[in-house]
Amino acid sequence: RDDERPGPACYCGRHGCIETWLSGPGLAADHARHTDRAMTGEAIVAAMRAGDEGARATFARWLDRLGRGIAGIVNVLDPDVIVLGGGLSTIPEIYDALPGRVAPHVLGGGFDTPIRPSRHGDASGVRGAAWLWNDADAPAG
Numbered sequence: 020r021d022d023e024r025p026g027p028a029c030y031c032g033r034h035g036c037i038e039t040w041l042s043g044p045g046l047a048a049d050h051a052r053h054t055d056r057a058m059t060g061e062a063i064v065a066a067m068r069a070g071d072e073g074a075r076a077t078f079a080r081w082l083d084r085l086g087r088g089i090a091g092i093v094n095v096l097d098p099d100v101i102v103l104g105g106g107l108s109t110i111p112e113i114y115d116a117l118p119g120r121v122a123p124h125v126l127g128g129g130f131d132t133p134i135r136p137s138r139h140g141d142a143s144g145v146r147g148a149a150w151l152w153n154d155a156d157a158p159a160g
């Protein structure tokens with residue numbers, strides 16, 4: 020969105036990369052920019068559940084950004100299922116609210132792709148890396 024430009028600085032040297040918005044540290048930084056309160060992602064989610072308005076607004080911005088990001092993937096790849104990984108994917112509130120945040124940005128307006136948490140939660144990336152390691156060491160044939 021225009022009010023998000025240029026976006027937070029990213030480690031890659033650019034600004035506004037999706038990681039700077041959707042990662043746990045990205046969520047915490049967005050919250051700090053809007054509330055002047057430095058909190059972890061976990062603390063923001065706990066405050067949201069307790070009804071804190073600033074935390075609720077931060078979570079709503081985060082969901083909107085995640086929805087727009089997923090819509091971009093759906094518009095290009097049209098996957099059969101979307102599996103979310105990482106620590107924030109373990110927030111159950113995501114899964115009811117997210118489809119409504121994706122749909123307005125999907126070409127044609129229809130969106131019924133299932134969105135699921137990864138089976139192994141925030142350990143999925145590490146598990147995948149371990150499997151790649153096994154493949155690299157496996158004997159040919």
Ligand SMILES: [Zn+2]
Binds near residue numbers: 031032
């Ligand atoms: Zn970047």
